[in-house]
Amino acid sequence: MKKITLLMMLFTIGILGAQTTHDIVWTNGAGTSGEATKTIETGDTVRWTWGNTAGHDIFSSDPDAPADFGTGIISQQGFVYEYTFTEEAVIDYICTPHSGNMFGTITVIDALSTQDKFATNLNYFPNPVNDKMTITSLYELDSYEVYSVLGKKIMQKEADGNFAQIDMSNLNSGLYLVTAISGDFKTTFKVIKN
Structure with a gap:
């Protein structure tokens, strides 16, 4: 009985602590639509999927951005870049070739209801x-x-x-x-x- 109770508690903790993956279609206009701006919890992952074959990257000069965050220029529709954010921060980022309409902010906070x-x-x-x-x-x-x-x-x-x-x-x-x-x-x- 103790083993079953312990397993149920661990399962419940796992569900409550489950992290979320947030999807962004990374294409022209993603910044102006608000699609590329997310508020997430620490431990959550953001997944960018290239929406067309134009050359796009993910770049941030924000001092809060992790050193390994971002990509080089990629011209492959369907390409996927994922990043799991582990610390609280507010990170502005852009696509350097299309910074006028491909930009966003990832706000990472400790916990949300x-x-x-x-x-x-x-x-x-x-x-x-x-x-x-x-x-x-x-x-x-x-x-x-x-x-x-x-x-x-x-x-x-x-x-x-x-x-x-x-x-x-x-x-x-x-x-x-x-x-x-x-x-x-x-x-x-x-x-x-x-």
Whole structure:
């Protein structure tokens, strides 16, 4: 009985301490979409996958960047670079040939609650939006809701997977609140509709 209890405790600790891999498609525009900026925990891994055959690298002159972080120029679509971050830091990085639209920041913190991990790794763009807004999430999205600034629910739709598109083309110009929902987790952000 003691062995079973010990095994269950070790299994539980393993699950609670499990680290996460955060994926980034490393291609032109990755910086302007917010896709290349992540908040992660120490021990988490970030995996960059080259999204096209243009020559890309990952480079940081940030003093907080580990000495072995980054790559040379690679021109192979599908190439994967992974790095596991072991210390707290805020690291700015770029693709040197495309620094105007391929850049990001990796913020490494000691520990996040699951709700905080959901909220800090939710990306939405463009903002301001003209027609369609894209939401990407580390966690699977169940649904989203759009509210006026007065709190009136304007739209509610189901989502499927880690990606959702909101058609805001029929909404009047102004400020809206969007709530993204994943299981018991919710986070709300402001959106400007042109």
